[in-house]
Amino acid sequence: MEPLQIAEKIKEKFPDEVLEIKEFRGQVSVTLKKNRILEICRYLHSDPTLDFNYLIDLCGVDYLPKKDNRFEIVYHLYSIKRRHAIRLKAEVPENDPAIDSVTAIWAGANWHERECYDMYGIAFTGHPDLRRILMPEDWEGHPLRKDYDIKGAAKEWAGFIGVLDRAKKFKEFEWKG
Amino acid sequence: MEGIEKTFETKELTISMGPQHPATHGVLRLVLTLDGETVIKCTPYVGYLHRGVEKLGENRTYFAALPLTDRLDYISSMNNNVGYVNAVEKLFGIEATERAKFIRTMVAEMGRISSHIIWLGTHVLDIGATTPFLYAFRERERILDLFEMLCGARLTVSYPRVGGVRNDISQEFLDTLYDFILDFPSRMDDYETLVTENRVWKQRTVGIGVISAEEAINWGLTGGTLRGSGVNYDVRKHAPYDAYDKVEFDVPLGKSGDCYDRYLVRIGEMRQANRIIKQCIEKLPLGPVMANEPKFTLPPKDLVLKDIEHLIHQFVLITKGPAVPEGEVYMGTEVPKGELGFYFVSDGAGKPYRMRVRAPSFVHASVLPKLCEGLMIADVIANIGTIDIVLGECDR
Numbered sequence: 001m002e003p004l005q006i007a008e009k010i011k012e013k014f015p016d017e018v019l020e021i022k023e024f025r026g027q028v029s030v031t032l033k034k035n036r037i038l039e040i041c042r043y044l045h046s047d048p049t050l051d052f053n054y055l056i057d058l059c060g061v062d063y064l065p066k067k068d069n070r071f072e073i074v075y076h077l078y079s080i081k082r083r084h085a086i087r088l089k090a091e092v093p094e095n096d097p098a099i100d101s102v103t104a105i106w107a108g109a110n111w112h113e114r115e116c117y118d119m120y121g122i123a124f125t126g127h128p129d130l131r132r133i134l135m136p137e138d139w140e141g142h143p144l145r146k147d148y149d150i151k152g153a154a155k156e157w158a159g160f161i162g163v164l165d166r167a168k169k170f171k172e173f174e175w176k177g
Numbered sequence: 178m179e180g181i182e183k184t185f186e187t188k189e190l191t192i193s194m195g196p197q198h199p200a201t202h203g204v205l206r207l208v209l210t211l212d213g214e215t216v217i218k219c220t221p222y223v224g225y226l227h228r229g230v231e232k233l234g235e236n237r238t239y240f241a242a243l244p245l246t247d248r249l250d251y252i253s254s255m256n257n258n259v260g261y262v263n264a265v266e267k268l269f270g271i272e273a274t275e276r277a278k279f280i281r282t283m284v285a286e287m288g289r290i291s292s293h294i295i296w297l298g299t300h301v302l303d304i305g306a307t308t309p310f311l312y313a314f315r316e317r318e319r320i321l322d323l324f325e326m327l328c329g330a331r332l333t334v335s336y337p338r339v340g341g342v343r344n345d346i347s348q349e350f351l352d353t354l355y356d357f358i359l360d361f362p363s364r365m366d367d368y369e370t371l372v373t374e375n376r377v378w379k380q381r382t383v384g385i386g387v388i389s390a391e392e393a394i395n396w397g398l399t400g401g402t403l404r405g406s407g408v409n410y411d412v413r414k415h416a417p418y419d420a421y422d423k424v425e426f427d428v429p430l431g432k433s434g435d436c437y438d439r440y441l442v443r444i445g446e447m448r449q450a451n452r453i454i455k456q457c458i459e460k461l462p463l464g465p466v467m468a469n470e471p472k473f474t475l476p477p478k479d480l481v482l483k484d485i486e487h488l489i490h491q492f493v494l495i496t497k498g499p500a501v502p503e504g505e506v507y508m509g510t511e512v513p514k515g516e517l518g519f520y521f522v523s524d525g526a527g528k529p530y531r532m533r534v535r536a537p538s539f540v541h542a543s544v545l546p547k548l549c550e551g552l553m554i555a556d557v558i559a560n561i562g563t564i565d566i567v568l569g570e571c572d573r
Contacts, residue, residue, distance in 0.1 A: 024504035025267055053394050054410075056509065057518055057535040066524070074520070076507050076535075080394060080410045087507065108397025111543040119231075134224035134572060143232055150236050 003028035006086045029087040037090045038100040052077040058112035060120040064146035070094040101127040119144035200303045200558045203568030219549040226572040234532035238498035247333035250570040253513045255288035258337045260510035264519035265339050268506040269473045276464045277341035282420040283457035286450040291320040292513035293447050300562035340474035341467035382436035386548040386560040397540045400515030405431035405439030412511040424456040436563040473499045498527015538571035
């Protein structure tokens with residue numbers, strides 16, 4: 001099925017949820033409200049004519065100065081059987097950074113959602129094991145947010161301070177000849 | 178243990194495998210809960226190699242972020258570069274020249290052979306066969322020498338460019354590569370004699386780490402790890418890029434989705450890669466290797482050194498970056514590990530507003546608990562080898 005047809009089909013089924021349909025370079029993205037995302041994904045996964053069985057990717061985007069709803073969760077879906085793709089985008093506001101988890105539909109979403117939580121601080125309701133994944137568990141801040149400086153936080157990470165202290169301690173064993 | 182009367186007490190043991198462990202292929206840490214030798218629970222911990230490639234990419238121009246992709250999957254950097262430049266070209270709306278496309282296909286398949294061959298060597302070494310490892314590195318060396326001949330670098334090549342490739346290839350390179358591909362199938366036969374029907378190898382891999390086709394898709398597996406379960410999904414066939422629609426090749430498929438089938442799939446892929454390279458050399462068209470798109474591609478260096486217009490042009494492109502149309506693009510390419518995807522959000526500036534790397538190793542590492550739980554601890558090693566992960570790509 002053509003991507004625009006898929007987008008229309010989603011709009012037909014969930015008219016109140018679809019905010020925008022946009023095409024760029026032959027790829028169609030459907031912007032959605034976040035509340036019924038689980039239902040929409042379940043529909044896309046189980047409908048026999050759509051059959052989106054493969055979640056290519058799930059990631060977050062931070063539109064800090066640009067949009068009212070600061071975050072967007074982007075789902076790239078593909079159907080291996082029917083060979084068509086669609087991009088879903090769910091808007092997540094800053095004051096309520098939470099969205100339903102889709103791990104129940106695609107098991108592969110598990111780590112992607114953990115990464116998104118790690119990098120943007122967006123909570124995924126219903127996720128079986130929502131922990132930080134790439135950053136240390138006691139890390140402060142969410143690195144991919146636009147207001148997070150590329151040089152890192154002003155305060156050094158506690159784990160690294162520990163390493164520095166130990167290095168200082170071991171200095172006394174250094175060869176002084 | 179049923180039927181045996183328990184006259185002694187047993188205790189579950191939790192051990193940490195890695196991050197410094199030769200068989201975890203990098204800095205992967207698995208926390209294993211064991212009952213005797215059986216794995217009850219397996220929890221992978223990743224992130225030890227996290228360098229923030231996505232954040233760095235957002236702060237660099239599209240041209241300057243290319244070397245970052247070398248450092249994702251550092252044993253097949255050529256394929257990452259090809260994936261990156263293809264995604265950027267799609268965003269820019271430009272196309273590489275025909276000759277550049279064939280060259281890229283050729284070098285990407287060389288990268289695939291070199292990556293698979295290092296996978297073969299280390300995977301069988303983990304399981305206990307030392308000999309193929311030594312032979313595998315001999316072949317890999319020949320490919321790295323060819324890369325050196327091509328662009329001067331052996332590992333972090335950064336050879337493909339947005340709009341084409343860095344430089345044209347020489348006749349000497351083509352001749353040496355042709356010698357290699359004529360020779361390579363017989364070398365593959367050697368490996369297969371050593372491994373494929375080896376009784377120890379089969380005992381260690383057949384029926385180990387089984388994942389069904391539906392589950393594999395549901396977990397988002399790609400590449401040889403997915404095709405070992407018999408799912409015919411290959412980005413090169415489903416959404417051809419570069420010259421993949423102009424060359425003939427088959428997609429090897431497994432049946433049972435165990436370690437042995439994934440092994441057979443990758444062996445088959447190496448033979449197919451050899452076939453693709455041969456066709457690329459034979460069909461290689463003449464022409465320029467860099468697209469003539471002044472708004473998006475860098476001007477030729479010899480003109481930059483001679484004339485002020487081109488110098489200004491290069492200066493603007495390098496410092497400010499090109500004027501990219503607003504929009505977003507996802508582009509997946511088939512790298513040796515699976516589907517490597519780049520997702521760009523452009524806000525019209527010379528830098529990506531968001532650069533997302535969809536790393537196959539990241540997804541593959543997440544499936545480890547599913548593969549390992551219920552098996553013996555020695556099978557964990559077989560499973561880590563078979564899903565073919567590189568932690569540089571997993572952690573980004």
